[in-house]
Amino acid sequence: MIENLGERGICNDTALCESRVPVEENRPSWLFRHNDLIRDMMSGEYIKKRKLTNILNHIHFKGDPLYALLKHPQYDEEILAKVHPEPCLGEELVCRWDPAYRGYKLEKYRFEYLVINHDQSIILAQPRILTLNDDGLTMQLPESSPVTSKRQVPRFQCNHVKAELMQNGFQASGELVNFNAHAFRVRLQAAASSALFYWFKPDLPVTIRLFKGDNVFYVGNCRHIYQQQNGSGVEIVLSPAQVQGTQHKEQMIRNPRKEKLQSLSAIFEHPFMEKTFQRKIIDISTSGFSISDKSDSAVLVPGMIIPKMTVTYAGLLKISCKAQVVYRKDESSIRFGIAILDMGIEDYNKLNQLLNNVPTDDEDMINEVDTEQLWDLLFDSNFIYPAKYKHIQAFREDFQTTYKKLYNDCPAIAKHFTYQKDGRIYSHISLLRAYERAWMVHHHAARSMEGSPTGLIVLKKMISYLYDLRRFPSAMLDYFICYFRPGNKFTDRIYTGFAKGKSNPRVCSLDLFSYITHTVKDAPSQLPEGWSLQECSNSDLWELEQFYMHHSGGLLWDVLDMKNHERHTLADIYAQQGLHRKWQAMALHFSGELKAVVIKEESDAGINLSDLLNGFKVFVIDPETPMDAILAAVENITRVKSTESYPLLIYPAEYTKDKDVDAEKDYIMWILNAQHANEFIEYIMKRFRMNIT
Structure with a gap:
């Protein structure tokens, strides 16, 4: 319906504020008391008939209305009535009354002006009436028509945006009618009208929420500008507080x-x-x-x-x-x-x-990777040392196939950074989405270039990349993880140094695992008498959580997210890339008591060169659990792909030492809560005198 003009605040201009959504009421709100507006317009600019015709056809094309300014035949009241134009050829214009006016007998009123709202301006045409009846009116367009200049602050009509207002005990719902850069006009439902005047306090801030369906477009505090009540409810104008988020x-x-x-x-x-x-x-x-x-x-x-x-x-x-x-x-x-x-x-x-790729003086960071050059770096830098190569050599063709896929076709789960000169790779680091909400940093390898270390260059680029990515929910980046060997000076300076400096495993945790390689037998060993193996129940997972939090207090339990395993989608994402990734927890019991939990991890061969995502994590809850029972358990767990051997990461690492198990090496699993990533970056900057940005 029609709004009154010339009010305080954002309505102190010369434009109509028409809702696109009709409001049912007992009578139209159409009284017009702004003859001073007409007098001002008559002394302003004019547009020619040809331009007016094009404007009328544009309005018809958009489906927008015009307004007829009429005068009551008896009471001399001026009213605005909405009309809908037909296409115009330049001389005559046919308009139909809006259906909401059916029964008001508008044909008995005296026509005065055609009011056209266009491009933040008002055109006040005075055509000659040819016919006027209960269907509408036909008029002959004038040679020229006055037009106002654009308002200083334009106002824009809104489309089906819902609004909620909240202030202490007051709450009301409605719709956003229009807005400009400094204010919102909201039409509240009629049911809220009476409550508004009793509970709403104009001198206090009010919170507004603007939304459509599940999408929220604005939430913030506003101050009251003015309000007006009519038959359809209450219209209120609010100015948003200019406060930065x-x-x-x-x-x-x-x-x-x-x-x-x-x-x-x-x-x-x-x-x-x-x-x-x-x-x-x-x-x-x-x-x-x-x-x-x-x-x-x-x-x-x-x-x-x-x-x-x-x-x-x-x-x-x-x-x-x-x-x-x-x-x-x-x-x-x-x-x-x-x-x-x-x-x-x-x-x-x-x-x-x-x-x-914007030209700078920065290092030669190239995203395209020649995998032959990558293998050359990994062997030359001793990242693939003889013992590791012995473990992976049987699957070298699978490794190469997997890497070509990761580096070319899988941006949703993999990212890499290389520093190259003249086609030769001098340093490399890569990321892999290893768990539902955790990304793994691995394969950090470097060789010197003209005597200068290059490993920090790719580390700097990776940190810069992750710094903003971690804020985006779609990235599923709540945790960073990294495995490394104890005693490595470089990783000790970066990862161990930060974790020990924080002294808070809920910020950054360090978990030490023993690593052994177990050779597959032709037939799996039988579980000793009294021992059983089955998928973890909720009570088993609860006990595992208590065990881990008591021994570590770290973040690994959060990373594994076993309680929500049924809602995990990472396996589907890997499958879309033609790859394989999943993990499953199995409980090892003796006489009904939980003794260990074996987490079977599966991935494609070579996705991690140490196979840390394609083996078993064993959490030994009872330190008296015999090693034979653990090995029999993992041999009885079905493997997706048959291998000659598979790695076991055993926690706590002290178990293998107490049982005189010949562990090949230890691995530290480092996990960082991404909410504290900026603290880690600041540490790196100070530790290595590096400017990340």
């Missing part, structure tokens, strides 16, 4: 922004209007970007969430994300800061690759 506060560490990138734009569907806009990107990093806008066309509000945002480069590369407006700066043009809330890892890789 704490989740987007300035960070001490942030990836550098790249500026003056040509052909880089942001395309987004506005959540309030469901219209698509395109704006030039001023600067950008993996955490967000800024765009410029004109004051008379700015459609963004700080705090607004944009579910569908696309960064496009020259129309060729398109990167999708979910974003939020975090600030507005009024300069020569308006500058909006946009924070990326979430994006798929494949889109993140595209953005990361785009920014890495």
Whole structure:
């Protein structure tokens, strides 16, 4: 229905505020008392009939209404009535009354003006009436018509956006009618009208939530500007408080922004209007970007969430994300800061690759990898030492096939960084999504170049890559994990040093495992009498959790996430890439008592060169458990692929020493809670005098 004009706040202008959603009421709210508006318009600019015709056809094309200003035949009241135009050929215009006015006998009223709301302006045409009846009216267009100038702060109509207002004991629901850069107009349901005046306090802040279905577009505190009650309920105008979101506060560490990138734009569907806009990107990093806008066309509000945002480069590369407006700066043009809330890892890789290829003085970071050169690095740097090669040589062809797939076709589960010069790889590090919400850092290998170490170069790039990725829910990156041998000076300085410095296993944990390789027998050993093996029950998992938290207090139980194993989707993601990954917990009992838990891990051969994801993790709960029972248990667990031998990681490591088991080596499993990633980065920066950004 029609709103009154010329009110305080955002309605102190010359535009109609028409809802797209009809409101049923006893009578239309259509009284018009703004003759001063007409007088002002008559002294302003004029448009010709040809241009007016094109505007009328554009309005018809969009399905928008016009308004007829009528005068009551008896009471001399002026009213606005909504009409719907037919296509116009330039001389005559036919309009139909809106169905809501059926029975009001508008044909008895005296026609005065045709009011046209177009492009933030009002056109006040005075055509000659040819016919006026109960269906509508036919008129002859004038040669020219007055038009107002655009309002200083444009206002935009909204499309089916729901609104909730909350203030102490007051709560009301309605819809967002329109908005501008500084205010929201909300129409509340009639049922809330009486409560509004009793419980709502105009001098106190009110929280507004704007949403559509499950998508929330805005939540924030506002101050009251004014309100108006009519037959359809209450309309209230609120101005959002200009407060920056704490989740987007300035960070001490942030990836550098790249500026003056040509052909880089942001395309987004506005959540309030469901219209698509395109704006030039001023600067950008993996955490967000800024765009410029004109004051008379700015459609963004700080705090607004944009579910569908696309960064496009020259129309060729398109990167999708979910974003939020975090600030507005009024300069020569308006500058909006946009924070990326979430994006798929494949889109993140595209953005990361785009920014890495902007010309800088940085190292020669090349994403494409010649796997022959990679094998040369791994052998030359002693990453693949003789004993390790003996273990993997029987499956070298499978390794090469797996690596070609990982490095070329699997961005959802794998990422790598190499430092290359003249086609030769000098350092390498890679990431693998090893568990549902944990990524594994592995295969960190380097050789010197002209006497200079290169391992820190790829470490720096990996940290820079992960710093923003960890914030995105789609990345499933709650934990970082890494395996390394005790006594390695480099890993001790990086990983062990940080964990010991924090002294909090819920921030960063270190778990020591003994590693043995068990040779497969032709027939599996029988479990000793009294021993049984079955899938872990809920009580077994609970006891395992108590055991691990008592001995370690670390993060491995969180990484394995065994309680929610049925909801895991990682196996499906690997399968989509033509790869295999899963893990399962089996309980070893003696006379009904839990003695050990064997976690069978399965993956493709060579996905990790030490096969740490393709063997068994054994948690020995009772230190008196015989080793023979453990080996019989793992031999009886069905394997996906037959192998000559398989690795066992046994926890706690003291078990093998107490049982005089000939363990080949020990491995430390390092796990970092991603919420503390910035603390780890700061540690690396200080420890190695490195500038990550």
